[in-house]
Amino acid sequence: MSKLSTGAEIVFKCLEDQNVEFIFGYPGGAVLPIYDELKNHSSIKHILVRHEQGAGHAAEGYARSSGKPGVVLVTSGPGATNVVTALTDAYMDSIPLVCISGQVPTHLIGTDAFQECDTTGITRPCTKHNWLVKDIKDLSKIIHKAFEVATTGRPGPVLVDIPKDIQFQKTTYSKPKKEKKLNGKRHNSFNQKDIDELIKLMSKANKPIFYTGGGVINSGPKASALLRELVDATGFPITSTLQGLGSFPGDDNSFLGMLGMHGTYEANNAMHDCDLMINIGARFDDRITGKIDEFSPKSKKVHIDIDPSSINKNVKVELPIIGDVQDVISSTLKTIKKVKPNFANSNKQKISKWWEQIQKWREKKSLDFVNSTETIKPQYAVQRLYELTKSKDTYITTEVGQHQMWAAQHYKFDKPNRWMTSGGLGTMGYGLPAAVGVQIAHPKKLVIDIAGEASVLMTMQEMSTAVQYNLPIKIFILNNEYMGMVRQWQELLHDKNYSESYTAALPDFVKLAEAYGCVGIRATNPSELDDKIIEMLNTDRPVIFDCLVDKQENCFPMIPSGKPHNQMLLGPKDQEQNKITGKGKTLV
Amino acid sequence: MSKSAYSTPGKKGKFDKHIIVVWVDNEAGVLARVVGLFSGRGYNIESLAVAEVDAKLNISRITIVTTGTPQVIQQIKLQLRKLVPVHKVADFKREDKNVIFKEMALFKLVGNISKRKKAFNACKKYNAVILDKTNKSYVVQVTALRREIDVMSKNLKKLGLVSVSRTGAVAMTRGAETFK
Numbered sequence: 001m002s003k004l005s006t007g008a009e010i011v012f013k014c015l016e017d018q019n020v021e022f023i024f025g026y027p028g029g030a031v032l033p034i035y036d037e038l039k040n041h042s043s044i045k046h047i048l049v050r051h052e053q054g055a056g057h058a059a060e061g062y063a064r065s066s067g068k069p070g071v072v073l074v075t076s077g078p079g080a081t082n083v084v085t086a087l088t089d090a091y092m093d094s095i096p097l098v099c100i101s102g103q104v105p106t107h108l109i110g111t112d113a114f115q116e117c118d119t120t121g122i123t124r125p126c127t128k129h130n131w132l133v134k135d136i137k138d139l140s141k142i143i144h145k146a147f148e149v150a151t152t153g154r155p156g157p158v159l160v161d162i163p164k165d166i167q168f169q170k171t172t173y174s175k176p177k178k179e180k181k182l183n184g185k186r187h188n189s190f191n192q193k194d195i196d197e198l199i200k201l202m203s204k205a206n207k208p209i210f211y212t213g214g215g216v217i218n219s220g221p222k223a224s225a226l227l228r229e230l231v232d233a234t235g236f237p238i239t240s241t242l243q244g245l246g247s248f249p250g251d252d253n254s255f256l257g258m259l260g261m262h263g264t265y266e267a268n269n270a271m272h273d274c275d276l277m278i279n280i281g282a283r284f285d286d287r288i289t290g291k292i293d294e295f296s297p298k299s300k301k302v303h304i305d306i307d308p309s310s311i312n313k314n315v316k317v318e319l320p321i322i323g324d325v326q327d328v329i330s331s332t333l334k335t336i337k338k339v340k341p342n343f344a345n346s347n348k349q350k351i352s353k354w355w356e357q358i359q360k361w362r363e364k365k366s367l368d369f370v371n372s373t374e375t376i377k378p379q380y381a382v383q384r385l386y387e388l389t390k391s392k393d394t395y396i397t398t399e400v401g402q403h404q405m406w407a408a409q410h411y412k413f414d415k416p417n418r419w420m421t422s423g424g425l426g427t428m429g430y431g432l433p434a435a436v437g438v439q440i441a442h443p444k445k446l447v448i449d450i451a452g453e454a455s456v457l458m459t460m461q462e463m464s465t466a467v468q469y470n471l472p473i474k475i476f477i478l479n480n481e482y483m484g485m486v487r488q489w490q491e492l493l494h495d496k497n498y499s500e501s502y503t504a505a506l507p508d509f510v511k512l513a514e515a516y517g518c519v520g521i522r523a524t525n526p527s528e529l530d531d532k533i534i535e536m537l538n539t540d541r542p543v544i545f546d547c548l549v550d551k552q553e554n555c556f557p558m559i560p561s562g563k564p565h566n567q568m569l570l571g572p573k574d575q576e577q578n579k580i581t582g583k584g585k586t587l588v
Numbered sequence: 589m590s591k592s593a594y595s596t597p598g599k600k601g602k603f604d605k606h607i608i609v610v611w612v613d614n615e616a617g618v619l620a621r622v623v624g625l626f627s628g629r630g631y632n633i634e635s636l637a638v639a640e641v642d643a644k645l646n647i648s649r650i651t652i653v654t655t656g657t658p659q660v661i662q663q664i665k666l667q668l669r670k671l672v673p674v675h676k677v678a679d680f681k682r683e684d685k686n687v688i689f690k691e692m693a694l695f696k697l698v699g700n701i702s703k704r705k706k707a708f709n710a711c712k713k714y715n716a717v718i719l720d721k722t723n724k725s726y727v728v729q730v731t732a733l734r735r736e737i738d739v740m741s742k743n744l745k746k747l748g749l750v751s752v753s754r755t756g757a758v759a760m761t762r763g764a765e766t767f768k
Contacts, residue, residue, distance in 0.1 A: 124621060125628050128673040132616065149672060309666035312659060 004170040005160060007136055008037040011100060013173045014143035014417055017046055020071050022047055022062065022440055028075025029115060031103030033167035039103050047440060047469060048348050050461035052079050054433035056086020057459065060095045061437030064420045065395055067220060068097035070437065076102045077115030078160075081122065085427060088126040093216055093243060094370075094423025096150040096429050097157035100143075102141045104167040108133060119161045120582040128156040136295045139236075145175040155218055160548040187306055188323040195331045197319055198278070198302055199339060203347065205276035205300075208236045209353045211259065211288075214243030215281015215305060215424070219325035219415045224248070224416040226329040227280065233336050235344040235351065239267035241282045241424045242408055250412030256358065257367070260288040265359055265366035265568060271296055272359070272565035281325045283294055285424070286313040294564035307526040322334040355443050366557040370572055376526050378403060378478045378549040382450065384409040385476060388533050394418065395438045399431040400557045401453030402484035407450040427456030432475060439471040442541045446474070446537070453506055453546075463516040466542040469524040474536055475544045480551045481506060488554045492569075493561075509546035519544035533557040601657035605634075606757045607689060608664060609767070613673040614640045614648040621671050631656060631664055635691070635734070635756030640666055647675065651758045653682075653734075668748035678767045686762050692755045693737045694719070697726045699748030707747035711740065 005013065011034050015023070023045045025034045036081050038046055049055040053075045059070025080101045090097045095552060096157050103149035104113040120132045129149050131142045139162070146158045202208060210231065216223050224247040231238050231254050238248055239259040242352050248255055259271055271277065275297045282288070289295040292314065301317040303310070304325060311320040320329055369379045396411055397420040398404040404421055413419050422430035431449040439447045456477055486501040513520030519539050523532040523546070536543045556571035612618045619638055624659050626633050641649040654664065658737050663681065668677045678701040680687045699706045708716060718726035730740065734757055741752050761767060
C-alpha cells in the first residue's frame with residue numbers, strides 16, 4: 001500500500017511539484033495544520049505579511065515580475081475576506097494567483113461557526129474558478145488543477161478552500177497529470193487564413209497603428225521581443241496601454257507613448273484618425289476608448305487576444321484573431337518574411353504622410369509641464385528618478401492616482417515585467433505590498449514603489465514585512481497632501497468643491513520610517529532632489545522617501561469622460577488654470 | 589460636461605429573445621456560477637430550467653431564456669464557455685422553427701364540476717392531463733409555450749384557478765441531429 005499523507009502534507013507536496021518557492025500568507029485557526037506542516041518543506045519559504053490584502057498584492061507583484069504564479073495562504077473568515085480585493089485586482093489585470101484558504105471543519109459549515117464565511121460564494125465572481133474541498137481524495141487533483149487554471153489561457157486568480165478536518169485527514173498523494181486540453185478551453189484557434197488577412201490589411205493601410213496591452217507581457221518575454229521585430233518589419237507606429245508598458249522600449253521613435261485618458265496627444269489622435277488598428281493583447285477598456293460611439297470612427301480593427309470573450313465586448317472588430325500573442329506575432333512575422341520580405345521599406349512611402357502627421361501631433365509636447373525652482377513638480381520628480389535609475393535594471397510598482405499616471409508618462413520602460421500597477425481595479429494600496437513581492441522575486445534588483453501619500457497609507461503596515469525580510473524596497477511618495485486625482489476631478493468637474501480629498505493629519509513619513517526600522521528621507525525643494533534620490537539609491541535598506549511636491553498640480557493631458565480621443569485637455573500651457581486658494585484645503 | 593468618471597452610455601441595439609442551453613458538470617455551486625455570471629454582468633434571465641440529464645457522466649443541462657442585443661447574446665455565450673465546469677453552449681433564437689420550446693404548468697382549479705370541466709376543456713389543446721381529482725378540485729398539467737400559459741393562467745382565473753406552478757422553458761432541436 002502506498003504511503004498516506006495528511007491534507008496539510010498534500011498541500012505542500014502539490015506546491016513542491018508546482019515548483020513553488022514562496023508563499024505569502026498569514027496564519028489563523030483554520031489553517032493551523034498547514035502552518036504546522038511548513039517546517040517539513042525547506043524548499044518553500046513563507047513570507048509573513050501584516051494583512052491578507054498585502055499577501056495578495058505581494059503575490060501579484062511576485063507573479064507580474066517573475067511570470068510565475070503567486071501563491072497566497074490565508075485563514076477562514078476575515079483572512080479570506082481580506083484577500084478579496086487582491087483577488088479582484090488580479091482578476092481584472094489577468095495575474096495568475098493561487099489562493100489557499102482555510103475553512104471551518106466540514107461538519108460546522110453552514111452553522112455560522114467562528115470565523116466561518118462562504119468563501120467560495122464570496123470569491124466566485126472574482127476568481128477564474130474556485131473549489132471547496134469536501135473530500136480529501138480530491139485535494140491533490142484540485143490543487144494541481146488550480147495551478148493549471150490560473151496559468152493557462154488568460155491568466156487569473158483561483159482559490160482553493162480547505163476545511164480544517166480535511167487538512168488532518170489522510171490519503172495517498174497523486175502527482176500532477178499533464179493535460180493537453182483544459183476542459184475544451186482552447187487557447188489558439190487562429191489559422192493561416194487569419195494571418196493572411198491581417199497581412200492584407202497591413203499592406204493596404206495608409207494610417208496603421210499597433211495598440212498593445214498587458215496580453216503581450218502575459219504572453220512572456222519572447223512575445224515582447226517578437227513585438228519589437230514586428231514593429232521593425234512593418235515600420236508602423238505603436239502605442240501601449242498602461243498594462244502594456246515595457247513590452248516595447250519607451251524611448252524608441254516608433255513608440256507614441258501611452259494612450260487613453262492620460263495618454264499622449266499623439267497616441268490618442270493617432271488612434272482616432274488611423275485607418276487600421278491592430279490591437280495586440282489589449283481589451284478596449286473604457287479608459288482607453290473614451291466615448292465608444294466616436295472611438296476611432298474610420299478604422300478597420302484587428303483584435304488579437306487569447307480570450308474569445310474579449311472580442312466584440314466593447315468595440316466591434318473586423319478581424320478577430322484568437323490566440324496567444326507570442327504565437328500570433330510569430331506566425332505573422334514568418335508570413336511577412338515569406339510573402340513580403342521587404343515590407344517595411346516598400347511600405348515606407350505609403351505611410352510617410354501618416355508619420356508626418358504624427359510628428360505634428362508630437363510637436364504639441366503634451367507631456368510638458370511648467371517646471372518650478374521653488375517647489376518640486378511631481379512630473380519632475382519622476383523624470384529625475386528615471387534619469388538616476390535608468391542605468392539599473394529597475395522594477396517600478398505604483399499605487400493608484402495622479403502619481404501612477406505621472407509614472408506611466410514619464411518613466412520609460414524598455415523591458416517587460418518591470419512595471420507593476422493596478423490598472424483594471426485601480427486599487428489604492430497596491431504598490432507597497434507589490435514591491436515586497438517583486439523584491440522577493442528579484443532580491444538583488446532595485447525595486448521602487450512610486451506612491452501617493454494617500455494610497456500608501458492604505459497598506460503601510462507592510463513596511464514591517466519589508467523590514468523583517470530585509471527587502472530594500474524604496475517607497476517614493478509624491479506627497480501633495482491630497483488624494484490628487486480626486487482633487488483634480490473635483491477641480492475640473494465639480495466646481496472646485498474639494499469634498500474630503502484633503503488629508504489634514506498626515507503622519508511624518510520620516511519618523512514613520514524610523515518607527516518601522518527603515519530609513520526616512522525627505523526632499524522639499526528641487527535643488528536637493530537629486531542628492532536625496534542618490535542617497536535613497538545608496539541605502540541598502542527599505543526607504544520611505546517623502547517627496548513634498550506641488551499640491552495643485554494636475555495630470556495632463558486628459559480625455560474628459562464621455563469625450564472622444566481627439567478632444568483632449570492639454571496642460572497649463574494650453575489652458576488657463578485656476579489655482580486653489582489656501583482655505584480650499586481642509587474646508588469646503 | 590459629464591460629471592461622471594465613466595463615459596456616457598452608447599447607442600443601444602435591438603433586443604432579441606434567445607434560448608441558451610448550457611451543458612455543465614453537475615457539481616456544487618455550478619448553478620450559482622452560471623446565474624452569478626448573468627446577474628454580475630447585468631444580463632437578463634426570463635426563465636431557467638435545470639436538471640441532471642446524464643447521471644453517468646454527471647452532466648446537467650441548463651436552459652435559460654434571455655433577451656439582449658446581438659452583442660450581449662454573443663458575450664453571454666463566450667462568457668459561459670469560459671466557466672471551467674461548462675462543456676458546451678448552444679444558442680437558439682426564439683423564432684427558430686427548427687427548435688421545440690416547451691414549458692410545463694400545473695393548475696389547481698377549485699369550484700363546481702361544470703366550472704372545472706369548462707376550465708379543463710379550455711386546457712385541452714395543450715396536452716392537458718388531470719393529475720388529481722377531488723369533489724372540489726382538479727390539478728391539471730399542461731405543456732405549452734410561455735405566452736400560451738400566460739394567456740391560460742389569465743383566462744382560467746374566472747374558472748376557479750387558485751394556484752399556478754410552472755417550469756422554465758426547455759428546448760430541443762427537431763430531427764435526428766443533436767447539438768455538438
